Amino acid sequence: MEPLTPTLTVSTPPFAHCGKTVNKRMRAILLAMLPAAALAVYHFGMDAVRVMSLATATAVIAEFVSDMVMGRTSQVDDLHGFTVGLGFAFLLPASAPWWLVVFGSTTSIVLGKMMFGGLGGSPLCAPLVGWAVCSLSWANHMDIDAAMLTSELTYPLSQLKHFGPQAVAGFSLNDLLVGRQLGGLGAVQTGALFIGGIFLSMRKHIKVAVPVGMLAGVLVTAGIFHASNPQANAPAMFHLLTGSVIFGAFFLATDSSSSPMRKIPALLYGLLAGVLVVIIRVYGVYPDGVPYAILLANLTSPLLDRIKPKPFGRN
């Protein structure tokens, strides 16, 4: 059937596409994290810049090297590794030593992502894997309280833990929103993160059911605790705006490979994570329950994914 000019591309249907790609999604997520990163720099100065650049650079290099070791073409240009690195940095205190940043970021990528075959394979949210390993191994370096020595800001969650709700009554919601608190250097920029999260939700880059479920879970559970004993428990809004709740709800729990895919499972998963956050904060040893709450919720997503509608035509 000559002639063969021009040469046509033979591909498979559909021949049209909505245009969203992994790369574009990662760029949107990074854009949504940008205001929080900027505020982190504003509050913590060069320390924040140091931690964020070290974490992202390490993550990208770690992914590239892993791909080389596995003999695969690297897809590091999809920016996911960069996003994981930045996500991990957001969870660290600005005072984190350089070796901790490097180790944690590498662990996030290698243990949290590449071990499972790369993007999409991981059952756990990658930055949290790095965070969990570091906070178990070097608890005092990960301790936000240690960062207090170099800052006049305070860590509301630890004050709550040690001195009860009276100690944090002085925090205005406004202060919390603009990030005038200690915690993960990016994770506490709650107002900025909320704006970023709304942007991602409106652009349909994240499963909205997850943050809706998680924020509802936190509000309701914290509300119940507060109502049952206001002397011992902080109000719901305090829980919502401290630590990494907003960051976790919009940026960590929504991680594509470790969260359920359908709407109802995603909502339940979010709710579970939200409830766990408050339970860990009230009863656990960790002031901020978010990372472990999300990791635990991650484990339930294969189970939740089994909740599904009947296929078309089956009764």
Added chain:
Amino acid sequence: MKLFESIVRQGPLTTLPEPETVRIPLSCHRPDIKCGQKMARGIHIGGGYYAPISGTVTEVHPTYICIKAEAVDEPSPRDMGALSGNELRTALNDMGAGLPEGPAQTLIINGVEPEPGVTAFAHMLDELSRIVQLGLSTAQSVFSPNRTVLAVEAGASQSLDGCEKAAIENGYPNGIDPLVAKAITGMENPDNVAVLSVGRLFELGMIMDTGLPCDKTVVTCGETDFVTTVGTPVDLILTTAHQTVRHGDTVVLGGLMRGEAAHSLQQGISKDTYGLFVVPKGQYPPVEDSPCIGCGECIPVCPARIDPATISGYAEFRMYDKCREHDIDACMECGMCGFFCIARRPLLQYIRLAKQHLAQADTCKLNDQGEG
């Protein structure tokens, strides 16, 4: 591509002159035909394919045969007018109509355009209404339904005599057969319902009118709809429609969601081709062999409510039985999952591959049982 908007029809229907050479696409069927053989119009080539023009066979290829126009004594057309009921069905099927089993209580005529960007059905209803109407009475005679419904997009003006009219919500994939049947009967995969597209009515009408297998189809290309002879080479239609094709472009036969990519501009269209599109190189991100990232974009858009991500994952690792466990059979092959996959996985391709393997496995099992 505006996927979810209804399409505005352009210009009147244009009839393309009969081409000098036709290439009739065959699907994996090697007909008992030799080069140099004379062929009359309407002769069965094999596998349900018929010669659309009279001439000499100049090439026999596993995927197509080529006929060059020449005067050949033609057999007299069959008189279809006298037939009815089952005889009529058999006669129609002999001419390549392949009608579904009947009778049916409800006959649905699907007049919703099969794919975004195609306007062929509306043009058939408007400008070839005599043939379509003839096809309708033929179909009614075959299926003897109690109720005949014409499904059209909401806001469409087209109608057929002797048919109720039902409006289908705008937007792909609402117009594909199982979804139209559900919209009209309220049931999923209802019994006793036959769905025929307007294109099929046109085919039936042509057979009744000429006494020969249908050798014409209406193709949307560019701004125009063309009445064309089956086997017309793609580049003839593209040139007439002022479409230019460059290196690396994709030419699509059928529609952008479910169609087939042409491998050559000389390729002929088949009787089911209703659209012809040129997708410029680089217009969409390329399909990649990348793993699923679990984003879930494909799930809410699937009209079959199955999980294309999981199914394609199993197909990728040749675990076809698992695909069946996850209800691959419910898939309507609409292509929505692939349209929305942000990892650009070839989802529909994986699904079709798995389906084919499963079908093959079933045939083998049947054969084994037959022998044992």
